[in-house]
Amino acid sequence: MKKIVFILAFAVTTGVFAQPFKGKAYKTGNYIxxxxxxxxxxxxxxxxxxxxxxxxxxxxxxxxxxxxxECKAAMLNLPIIIAENTTVDDAMxxxxxxxxxxxxxxxxxxxxxxDPRYQSALGCAWFDxxxxxxxxxxxxISKLTKNxxxxxxxxxxxxxxSNSYSGTLRAARFKIDEGFISISYEIVDTxxxxxxxxxxxxxxxNKFTEVYPKIYFTRENNRIVGVVNDYSGLKDVTxxxxxxxxxVLGNMGKQTKDTLSVYNFTKASDLGIIERFDVxxxxxxxxxxxxxxxxxxxxxxxxxxxxxxxxDGRYKKIASMPPHATEYFDSQDLQPAIAYYYYLLFxxxxxxxxxxxxxxxxxxxSKLNFLPPxxxxxxxxGRIVTLRFARLEKDTRSYYVYRANGYVAPLVQxxxxxxxxxxxxxxYDTLPLTAQPNVYSYAVASxxxxxxxxxxxxxxxxxxxxxxxxxxxxxxxMMFNHIVFLTWDNVAKQNxxxxxxxxxxxxxxxxxxxxxxxxxxxxIPYSENSYTDSTIAEGxxxxxxxxxxxxxxxxxxxxxxxxxxxxxxxxxxxxGSVSAYAAVNKIVISWxxxxxxxxxxxxxxxxxxxxxxxxxxxxxxxxxxxxDVLATPGKxxxxxxxxxxxxxxxxxxTDAVSGKIR
Numbered sequence: 001m002k003k004i005v006f007i008l009a010f011a012v013t014t015g016v017f018a019q020p021f022k023g024k025a026y027k028t029g030n031y032i033x034x035x036x037x038x039x040x041x042x043x044x045x046x047x048x049x050x051x052x053x054x055x056x057x058x059x060x061x062x063x064x065x066x067x068x069x070e071c072k073a074a075m076l077n078l079p080i081i082i083a084e085n086t087t088v089d090d091a092m093x094x095x096x097x098x099x100x101x102x103x104x105x106x107x108x109x110x111x112x113x114x115d116p117r118y119q120s121a122l123g124c125a126w127f128d129x130x131x132x133x134x135x136x137x138x139x140x141i142s143k144l145t146k147n148x149x150x151x152x153x154x155x156x157x158x159x160x161x162s163n164s165y166s167g168t169l170r171a172a173r174f175k176i177d178e179g180f181i182s183i184s185y186e187i188v189d190t191x192x193x194x195x196x197x198x199x200x201x202x203x204x205x206n207k208f209t210e211v212y213p214k215i216y217f218t219r220e221n222n223r224i225v226g227v228v229n230d231y232s233g234l235k236d237v238t239x240x241x242x243x244x245x246x247x248v249l250g251n252m253g254k255q256t257k258d259t260l261s262v263y264n265f266t267k268a269s270d271l272g273i274i275e276r277f278d279v280x281x282x283x284x285x286x287x288x289x290x291x292x293x294x295x296x297x298x299x300x301x302x303x304x305x306x307x308x309x310x311x312d313g314r315y316k317k318i319a320s321m322p323p324h325a326t327e328y329f330d331s332q333d334l335q336p337a338i339a340y341y342y343y344l345l346f347x348x349x350x351x352x353x354x355x356x357x358x359x360x361x362x363x364x365x366s367k368l369n370f371l372p373p374x375x376x377x378x379x380x381x382g383r384i385v386t387l388r389f390a391r392l393e394k395d396t397r398s399y400y401v402y403r404a405n406g407y408v409a410p411l412v413q414x415x416x417x418x419x420x421x422x423x424x425x426x427x428y429d430t431l432p433l434t435a436q437p438n439v440y441s442y443a444v445a446s447x448x449x450x451x452x453x454x455x456x457x458x459x460x461x462x463x464x465x466x467x468x469x470x471x472x473x474x475x476x477x478m479m480f481n482h483i484v485f486l487t488w489d490n491v492a493k494q495n496x497x498x499x500x501x502x503x504x505x506x507x508x509x510x511x512x513x514x515x516x517x518x519x520x521x522x523x524i525p526y527s528e529n530s531y532t533d534s535t536i537a538e539g540x541x542x543x544x545x546x547x548x549x550x551x552x553x554x555x556x557x558x559x560x561x562x563x564x565x566x567x568x569x570x571x572x573x574x575x576g577s578v579s580a581y582a583a584v585n586k587i588v589i590s591w592x593x594x595x596x597x598x599x600x601x602x603x604x605x606x607x608x609x610x611x612x613x614x615x616x617x618x619x620x621x622x623x624x625x626x627x628d629v630l631a632t633p634g635k636x637x638x639x640x641x642x643x644x645x646x647x648x649x650x651x652x653x654t655d656a657v658s659g660k661i662r
Contacts (some may be wrong), residue, residue, distance in 0.1 A: 023139065023156045024164040026249035027081045029129040031116050034141050035153060036105045038064045039123045045144040046126055050135045061144070062123040068097040074121040079129045081250040085195065086117060096121065116248055131160050167193045167245040167253035170314075171260045172225055175354055180231040181262050185243055187217070187224045194248040198228050203238035203261055221312040233264045279342050279361040287331030288361045290342060297323045304345040305330070311341050311358060336365030337397045337449035365450030367395060373425070373444050378460040380431075382554045383467050387427040387442055389457065395449040401427050402443045407461055411443055434466035437497035437550075465497030465550035469557030472501065472529075472546040477565040483534045484565055488546050490529040497550045498526045504559070505533070506543040518545065539569040572599050572645040574652060580639050580659035583627075587659035589639050590625040598645040605653070607638050633661040 023032040034044040047056040065071040106113040119125035167189035199208040213230040245253040276293040300323035306315040346353035373389040399418040402411035443456035470491040492498040501524040507516040548557040573594035599621040607613035
């Protein structure tokens with residue numbers, strides 16, 4: 001279980017999730033990645049063809065596991081070369097299964113998504129195991145739906161055998177702890193490295209055999225390292241170590257270039273302890289002076305001096321001094337205005353001491369700096385201010401950026417210095433959030449390799465609302481004369497940066513279904529706090545919201561609480577006093593004409609008992625009587641009337657009246 005757990009921990013620690021999905025060879029076969037989508041509603045169909053084949057051969061059909069047991073079974077059936085570095089942990093399989101149920105693509109599985117073992121367990125990858133013939137193998141990958149429809153998605157050619165993994169390690173540091181030797185190896189390929197094998201020999205015997213120390217991955221000095229803790233070494237014996245990284249497919253990388261020799265002494269005091277270490281730049285001699293003092297030189301053979309141009313960079317040994325030396329002057333290829341870092345290492349012929357503290361020094365130059373940066377430009381987008389300017393002198397190494405609240409207030413240096421030797425520079429500043437608008441002015445000065453600061457550029461300014469525009473309150477909508485009148489508090493009085501108001505409208509139909517959502521219908525000047533909406537329709541519920549807008553479109557406040565109004569549907573009036581009576585061979589229907597000048601026509605409907613009503617006659621709006629001469633004697637008929645206005649809306653039907661010819 002340890003192996004599978006530390007691999008996952010390493011993936012999370014590195015923060016690397018950009019590993020490319022592709023097939024590659026391993027010691028006994030080829031790994032083929034099919035796709036990120038989990039094959040639940042389809043299957044991945046894999047066809048293979050080698051150089052000697054004339055046609056494609058179906059070699060695999062992959063589906064996502066149906067349950068956790070199938071997921072675990074797939075993990076237990078990994079190729080031997082991969083399985084020997086994997087212990088199937090029930091808790092991890094359960095975690096994989098639970099995560100897979102919540103997604104349709106493996107991207108959502110975090111670090112697990114980049115591990116071929118978990119890809120294969122979920123049906124997204126396949127191992128072509130047991131290959132013996134050296135050849136280029138081509139794989140064609142398709143999606144196969146349940147109804148047999150096949151869609152080709154990829155084709156990949158893999159040379160077997162080949163080792164596409166070439167990861168390396170660098171011994172970064174070691175220390176002797178009570179009971180074990182701890183070695184940190186810097187991981188060069190943090191994307192593909194899974195773990196490492198460690199080999200050990202007695203000093204100068206060169207009989208390296210594999211040891212099985214405790215290995216874990218972590219960050220040291222902002223770099224990913226594999227920490228090897230060897231508990232099996234004997235005291236007072238010098239050992240030599242080699243390490244070889246490997247990827248999750250079992251492909252071995254390159255062994256460490258240098259053999260690390262460690263004297264497993266009983267106490268750290270067996271090697272010299274440093275009491276003082278100083279580095280002082282001496283500009284007139286164009287170099288740095290290193291001085292130190294150690295507690296004891298007993299058993300020491302040399303003192304090594306290491307240097308780097310960055311604290312966590314790769315250090316190079318620049319000198320090896322006699323054991324009694326206490327100083328060294330460094331003038332090798334030093335550049336002014338660059339920080340150099342030094343540490344000391346003490347040797348006793350069997351191994352090294354722990355590295356000393358890293359001490360920085362900067363060599364100062366003497367060149368003057370007369371002119372400021374050129375082509376200074378400024379732009380604001382929301383809270384982000386972008387400053388752009390050009391380098392003037394080639395020996396410029398950094399820049400100070402200054403800001404003031406207002407046009408003429410004193411400029412204050414921003415805390416972040418821009419370190420760059422580019423010809424065109426860009427600096428981003430984030431403005432503070434405030435409830436009131438403000439003007440911010442900027443200027444820039446350069447710093448050359450001699451630490452001399454140039455004059456500042458001319459000031460450039462931007463205005464900003466503060467990013468906390470007020471929210472319109474007391475938003476109210478009223479309807480009269482077939483329009484909606486919308487009002488709100490004039491919050492522009494609270495913030496002078498408000499340039500306008502945005503009015504949004506949503507529409508809900510009679511079935512409470514939203515048919516239009518938050519559509520911008522108007523932009524109102526800041527001096528007004530009302531809006532008249534005449535683009536309304538009957539039978540719709542309208543919801544309005546208002547938002548403040550600053551000096552540009554990206555500078556907006558929060559949207560207001562909603563207010564709503566329903567536009568009632570206007571139906572034509574019904575006829576009154578509807579009656580029906582029998583006459584000779586006909587039935588006479590009469591009614592009172594309603595006083596509604598929008599009526600366009602009158603519709604008379606007739607039905608028999610137990611049957612659907614049918615339109616009997618369409619009449620002019622001025623008609624008040626109709627004779628039904630088609631009625632059959634002895635049958636009872638039922639009549640009702642509907643009016644229709646000029647826009648086609650119908651009134652509610654009148655109550656039905658009956659008539660019968662004897």
